[in-house]
Structures are given as structure tokens and as C-alpha cells.
Amino acid sequence: MRITMIGSGYVGLVSGACFADFGHDVICVDKDETKIAALEAGRMPIFEPGLEQLVAVNVAAGRLTFTTDLASAVAGADAIFIAVGTPSRRGDGHADLSYVFAATEEIAAAVTGPTVVVTKSTVPVGTGDRVEAILREQRPDMAIAVVSNPEFLREGAAIGDFKRPDRIVIGTEDETAQAVMRGVYRPLYLNESPILFVSRRTSELIKYAANAFLATKITFINEIADLCEAVGADVQDVSRGIGLDNRIGKKFLHAGPGYGGSCFPKDTLALLKTAEDYQSPVHIVEAVVKVNDSRKRAMGRKVIAALTGEGGSVDDVRGKTVALLGLTFKPNTDDMRDAPSLAIATALADAGVTVRGFDPEGMEAARAMMPDLTYCRDAYEAAEGADAVVIVTEWDAFRALDFARLKTVMAAPVLVDLRNVYNRGQIEAAGFAYTAVGR
Structure with a gap:
């Protein structure tokens, strides 16, 4: 054809x-x-x-x-x-x-x-x-x-x-x-x-409904992650426990810094507008959009808290340096649209933190959107002199970092793992202070 x-x-x-x-x-x-x-x-x-x-x-x-x-x-x-x-x-x-x-x-x-x-x-x-x-x-x-x-x-x-x-x-x-x-x-x-x-209208709605539902699953598990931190539970175990129920399924139940990309942010907004036009509100999707936006900003505060330690204040981070590993909204793409790294970098810069970054594929796109970052050749160059390393995107390149090498180049051994890539015991045994999501 x-x-x-x-x-x-x-x-x-x-x-x-x-x-x-x-x-x-x-x-x-x-x-x-x-x-x-x-x-x-x-x-x-x-x-x-x-x-x-x-x-x-x-x-x-x-x-x-x-x-x-x-x-x-x-x-x-x-x-x-x-x-x-x-x-x-x-x-x-x-x-x-x-x-x-x-x-x-x-x-x-x-x-x-x-x-x-x-x-x-x-x-x-x-x-x-x-x-x-x-x-x-x-x-x-x-x-x-x-x-x-x-x-x-x-x-x-x-x-x-x-x-x-x-x-x-x-x-x-x-x-x-x-x-x-x-x-x-x-x-x-x-x-x-x-x-x-x-029908044609049904087909058009299927696309939006599918993306809104997946965005809802992500946002749901992110809120459960916050509750896990408050009560002393582990969100990864919670995810497994509910994901094995085939009515729920295990996909899109990985806690993290919020969804981004070219689809979920714009499609949830477009669905809200359609619902408004037809006077048929979708309150769950409204909540998803609101919670996800606040989630990204909260991740910036999470990094600041890891820098200050218990009892510290935002003023204590001024002049510190943070390395962001992974800038794209997900691995295996160079797409920076609505990436959590944008909100995190902004929150850190507003607090007076110097931000360094590295991404395997997204550096060119990131430079256009975050011109004030210091861009590095790899994870270890980004970590030089850093008071904390933050895993923002779970690229495979960040799943087997050499923590002994990181410790020698960093100003302070602090790892903020926003994708729960690592095990707490493993990282603390390497001499790092470890902050994860929902664990």
C-alpha cells in the first residue's frame, strides 16, 4: 500500500x-x-x-x-x-x-x-x-x-x-x-x-482515558510512598503486594519524582478541558494533575532536606553543590518535556545551590531548557565537589555506580535516590547517607 x-x-x-x-x-x-x-x-x-x-x-x-x-x-x-x-x-x-x-x-x-x-x-x-x-x-x-x-x-x-x-x-x-x-x-x-x-469518537477518547489511567496509577503510588515514609513501611513491597493482584497489575506502580514527557501532562490537561466543555467533570484526573505538579516541587525539597540533615534549614544549603544524574523524563529518550529534573533544578537554584548535571542522551535538549546548569561528561565529573548526588532518571548507566570512586571526588557522601535504584544497606555500607522514595 x-x-x-x-x-x-x-x-x-x-x-x-x-x-x-x-x-x-x-x-x-x-x-x-x-x-x-x-x-x-x-x-x-x-x-x-x-x-x-x-x-x-x-x-x-x-x-x-x-x-x-x-x-x-x-x-x-x-x-x-x-x-x-x-x-x-x-x-x-x-x-x-x-x-x-x-x-x-x-x-x-x-x-x-x-x-x-x-x-x-x-x-x-x-x-x-x-x-x-x-x-x-x-x-x-x-x-x-x-x-x-x-x-x-x-x-x-x-x-x-x-x-x-x-x-x-x-x-x-x-x-x-x-x-x-x-x-x-x-x-x-x-x-x-x-x-x-x-466509533471515531470512542477511539479518540480511548487514547485520553488510557493515558489518564496510567498517570493515575503513577500518582497513586507516589502518594502511597509518602504515606510509607510517614508510617515506616516500604513502598516497593507495597507495590509488589498490590501489583500481584491481576486486577491491578504491577506496571506503573514504581514510586518516583512524578510523571513527565510529551503525553501524560498534556493529555490529562486536554481531557480535563474536554470534560469541562461537556460539563462532565473528571475529579480524579483533576487531582492527579494537581498532585503530580506538587510532587515535582516536593522532590526539590526532599533533596534540600537530605543536604541539611535533621534540624537543618533551607539557609544551610546556600553555596552547596548537587549533581543530578539523569535529566530526561525517563531513560532511553532525549525528551525533556515536563521532566522532573526541571522543577528539581529550579528549586535547588532558588535555594542558592549550584547544580551540575549529566544525562546519557538528553544533554542538548537540557541545555536549551536549563542553560544555567553546569553540564558534565559523565556521572563522576558531575559528582566532583558535590555535597549530594541525586538519581533523577533511572538510566542503566546509573545502576552500577562505583561508590568508592564517588566518595573520593564528592565533598560529602550523600545519595538521594529518587528512583529507588539501590538498596539502603548496600549504600550505607559504602559510607553514604541514603535517601530514597517511600522507603
Whole structure:
């Protein structure tokens, strides 16, 4: 099949490369000439394990190409995917759909025959209706079906998620469009990946409901972690104890500094706005957003408390140095959007602390968002002269640190483990003061 992917960002590039790997002919479109030139030269705009090789293989095979010319890419396509950004709109938190509608306008002007337009971007309920209205108004002569097909890709594991999905959600009641989408996903259907056909509005809501539920699990266990600290319990044991109940499940029950990234923060806000628009409040999600925001700021206070010790004050940390290990919102990505490190670094800087940082992949993105940090080549350079080391992101590179070496370069042996990577006994035996989350 001939597939056009409008948008060559995270979702568009991963999806396009995977579709090409299925054997389809895929054209990825983007207005950014620099990005397209880089992709044609084999340079990826994002870090995602396995993506560079996947793109290279399919470009070499002639199944994957890149262009800035949307009109030529759209002409004759069997399916046109819209995978542009839908960031939170300033002021009200609603998803900014301007890129979606702009792409729709261009598609309407360029299509040359019957086709299926698929919203891959995460969009609020009813967006597909508006996309369809634009297409019908501008091209009443053309049979164009509009389908919702949300993505469920985890950054750092996106290729595996695409090729071995839990489910494929397709929102359309048009039989012709269903047949096209079955053809698009035929390799996965043969592998018995479940395809769920629902109405378009249901499909749009499934994406938001899924992300809101996962954000809720994270926020729930973070609040339980605080309670564990207060009563003298261990949140990791609590997580195991409840996660073994298959009605609950063990995933997304790891206590930490709060969720971030490109999806959960904006999608929970967009869901709240949709609920407000339809006068059907979702109070649980409201609480999740509020608690998560305060959680990140609380982690800054947690680090300050570890620096001052019992009975100390915020004034005691002025002039001290802290090393942040891991800056991205999660490992195996270079995504800094809404990363907990942003709030933690701000809280420390406001208290007069000098902040040093290192991240295996996120340094360039971090520099753009936190220009005042001192950036280091590795964990040990970051720890030089530090009064505390803080594990913010659980990269594998931080799971086997040499604590004897750290102790020789640090001003004070203090470890704040915001991801519960280490065991208290092990770290205290190495001569460090140890602070964890919920333990």
C-alpha cells in the first residue's frame, strides 16, 4: 500500500519507519527542511533505540522516503496519516489543533482520488468530525473517509510497541475505510494483534482515558510512598503486594519524582478541558494533575532536606553543590518535556545551590531548557565537589555506580535516590547517607 505520513516527529517517524518495514511504500512529510535534509542524510531528529537502523534499512530498500512537498506525497496515497504535534494550548490546557487543521486543508487541496485520512495525532473527542467537515466542504467531489487511529507508543520502547502492540484501535464505521486499515495493519493482524474497531469518537477518547489511567496509577503510588515514609513501611513491597493482584497489575506502580514527557501532562490537561466543555467533570484526573505538579516541587525539597540533615534549614544549603544524574523524563529518550529534573533544578537554584548535571542522551535538549546548569561528561565529573548526588532518571548507566570512586571526588557522601535504584544497606555500607522514595 502507499502511505503518506504527515509529520516526521516522534510518532510520525516511528510509525512511518515501521509501516515501511511491513512492506508498505511510505513517504514522510515535514515542513522543516532542515529535518528532512537530516533524515535523508541518515541523521535522526530524536533518540529512540533502534530507530536509526530501522530507517536506514527501509530507505536503502526504497520503501521509505522523505519530502517537504505535501502535495506530491498525498497524490495517489491509499492512506494519509496526520501525525503532527498537538501541544497544550496556553491559557486553557486544551490541545492546540492548529497543525492538524492546517494539514487537513493541505490534504483537501492535494488529493487526487478516493483515500482514507487517519488522525494518528492525539486529539480531543470530536476532532475527526471537524477534519471530515473541512474535507467535505473543500472536496465534495471526493470520497474521503476520516479515521481515528491513536498511537500507544512508549518513548524508549516505541518500535517494539508498534510491532507487538497490546491492541490496535481504529475508529471508523465506514466499511471501505475498515478494509483499508486492515490492509495497513495486515502484518500485525496475521500475528494476532487484536484490532478493535469502534466509533471515531470512542477511539479518540480511548487514547485520553488510557493515558489518564496510567498517570493515575503513577500518582497513586507516589502518594502511597509518602504515606510509607510517614508510617515506616516500604513502598516497593507495597507495590509488589498490590501489583500481584491481576486486577491491578504491577506496571506503573514504581514510586518516583512524578510523571513527565510529551503525553501524560498534556493529555490529562486536554481531557480535563474536554470534560469541562461537556460539563462532565473528571475529579480524579483533576487531582492527579494537581498532585503530580506538587510532587515535582516536593522532590526539590526532599533533596534540600537530605543536604541539611535533621534540624537543618533551607539557609544551610546556600553555596552547596548537587549533581543530578539523569535529566530526561525517563531513560532511553532525549525528551525533556515536563521532566522532573526541571522543577528539581529550579528549586535547588532558588535555594542558592549550584547544580551540575549529566544525562546519557538528553544533554542538548537540557541545555536549551536549563542553560544555567553546569553540564558534565559523565556521572563522576558531575559528582566532583558535590555535597549530594541525586538519581533523577533511572538510566542503566546509573545502576552500577562505583561508590568508592564517588566518595573520593564528592565533598560529602550523600545519595538521594529518587528512583529507588539501590538498596539502603548496600549504600550505607559504602559510607553514604541514603535517601530514597517511600522507603
